[in-house]
Amino acid sequence: MPFQKDNIHRNFSSVVKAYEKARHQYPNEIIEWCKSVIKIDHPLVLDVDCGTGISTRQLADTGFEVVGPDPSREMIAKAAEVKNPLCKYVVASAELIPFPNHTTSKWYNQYR
Template sequence: MEAYTSFAQVYDLFMDNVPYEEWCEYIKSLLKEYKIEDGLVLDLGCGTGKLTRLLEDAGYDMIGIDYSEEMLEIAREHQEEGSNILYLLQDMREFELYGTVRAVVSVCDSMNYITEEEDLLQVFRLVNNYLDPKGLFIFDLNTVYKYKELLGETTISENREEGSFIWDNYYEEEEQINEYDLTLFIKEKDNLYRKYEETHFQKAYTLEKVKELLEKAGMEFVTAYDAFTRDAVKEDSERIYVIAKENGK
């Protein structure tokens, strides 16, 4: 797993097209469908805490875990007075809580950053361990279709006054790994721009493999949806949401 470092400075700037409010409404609807309308919820891979804050505003007691110290610094900077969000700097493959939670949510393809099956299995085991009995686990994934047909071998770029980025993608089909080579130009003093480079890796998992690992971890697979709908996963789904339940320790 690669922690966000220099990209953390401009993450929210370049992610301002992400409809976090709509994503939050979708997740809230899933939580409430399973009778989780309040209580303690963990945001696993919380980044700069946008979703974490929205879920707190919706009445949930929030914990946010992320592996990037830089991202969590930004999350804490945006924490409003009176907020009780607990942010923890931890690797999701080894995370520890003080007790159990009613639900765990994880979005923005955080699970795709787990590039080894054994590590993803360990994450699922830890989630199962820290969930209340029959507690809910909701997470999203970029699909094999998205990496293979849409992202792989493409370059995405954006130029703004505050900064620019060039994002080169390379998909290795045999290993199902997508490499992101990210070049950033971030504005500093005197209108000068400093260049930063980062490389990130994500793994594509089939839904069948995710089901297998969830069940191996002791969890109950409940369902999966084409993202932001209640429709079944399709061959050309780009992002899916998976719902699982705690099923005994």
Template sequence: MPTTPSQHAPENEPHRHRQVAESFGADAERYDRARPRYPAELIERIVAAAPGRDVLDVGCGTGIAARQLRDAGAAVLGVEPDARMAGLARRHGVEVEVATFEDWDPAGRAFDAAVAAQAWHWIDPVAGAAKAARVLRPGGPLSVFWNAHQLPSEIAEALGAACRRVIPDSPIDFGAFTKSAVDVYTPGLDKAADGMRQAGAFGEPDRWRFDWDRTYTRDAWLDQLPTFGVLTRLTPDELAEVTDIVGPAIDRLGGAFTMTYTTLAITAPRRRRT
């Protein structure tokens, strides 16, 4: 399901909701196992745009994007507020410092690119862009990106019904599961681009889009479901109630389905200092 600012905070300020932002580490192993990776074309484009190898990964989580960047030739430092997520990233060989990006001390270090994979909506978009600008070398891009997925309508409707039953008092619009994923993410992309403009240190933000598909078995998709912010804090019994509704919807499609993904990015280069 889309994990967007509007879903987590009615006032569209999810960076103020730390209890949700830092709930993903409750099952870091599952998160790392089940969450999709990012298109190789995106990773290669970020590395190619950087004036050097040093990349800062903001909100690096378990290091999914960091490992992809490392494999593409980058030297990556992660910043991650959840020690549980950071610990798993370290076990994968990623160097990580535990802090929120807003409070993190760069200690005079500079980077050739800064990225945030599925994480920028948890950071104040203006303050975050301004801080990224302070640590980026001239020409270094700030690139923030999300995997937006579009569930088949049968599964989206089942998931919405399950969430309305299990979380009846939630302010989240569960009908968004059936909407265009790109449309749902667009306000967050606009907010990220506006933050870069307001920081006053970047060139005009550019938008990148990468479309791809992935086939999920019933078990693989149900394994990923508990890693989404709307579900991370449910009890085991509540999660079981959700999967008991969603699982049969997948069975009716033959026990597997193809998910349409769109990876959306906002990127802007650090201007030359004057």
């Protein structure tokens, strides 16, 4: 069966409440690691596939300006319910993030 990106977006959109309930926050070690490797003043952090914005808010709580793109409108709507001036959310897939190349300087993938 071929990869069906639209089905994945649809599935995540249908589980917003369950996702929010199951994922309270990310381990502090991840946030601390981000702080340790970002060595510039006033960094812009992209939290790609931010979901309901949990990690976006955690990163913003450290003082980073964070943009959280996610392909699910429902996930972004849930994320935007918690107001934080350092967080901005956009509906966008990882492949079509609305930023020019070389906007950010670090990349992290927890699975690698």
